[in-house]
Amino acid sequence: MLMVEVVCAIIVNEKNQYLACQRASHQSNAGTWEFPGGKIDDGESQQVALEREIAEELDCDMAIFRPLQPVTHSYPHIKIRLWPYYCRQLASQPQALEHAQLKWLEIEQLSGLDWSAADAKIVEEVLQDGGLTPVKTEPLS
Structure with missing residues (x-):
């Protein structure tokens, strides 16, 4: 099965709340929740893909901070490596x-x-990690 590289954003607002997005009825895994993002196009860096996907899906801007561990998951129709x-x-x-x-x-x-199954693994890491606490480092972008 082909591996598809995907990136997602764990977006935190000024109140330290986390954005969850419910997949639409016409999408695979409809009704489940995910962190927004999408496929990394050929020649794109993870950060560029993330900025593009968030602009397309949510029409908003964000600052990218630190990565979490990538998650590999096989769905019945696709295998993905998710870079959060x-x-x-x-x-x-x-x-x-x-x-x-x-x-x-x-x-x-x-x-x-x-x-969704891949995002559930990210939720576990966010909870173990304590989330994005006020950071003293500069954003990646």
Whole structure:
């Protein structure tokens, strides 16, 4: 099975809430929740792909901070390697352009959603890691 490289954003707002996006009814794994992102195109860096995907899916801007561990998962129709990054929301509010709905959640609420299988592994790491606490480092982009 072909491996598809995918990137996702764990977006945190000024209230330290995390953005969860529900997959639309016409998408695979419809109704499950995910961190927004998508496929890395040929020749794109992970950061460029992440900025493009977030602009396309949510029409918002963000600062990219540190990466988490990549997750490899095989779905019945595809195998993906998911590269997650902590991100901070900037001025614009995310819009549900491709998702059924968006939710801002406190870190302890993340485990209460029905996450897609690959994203569920990221939720576990975020909870173990303690999330994106106020950072003293510069964003990656």
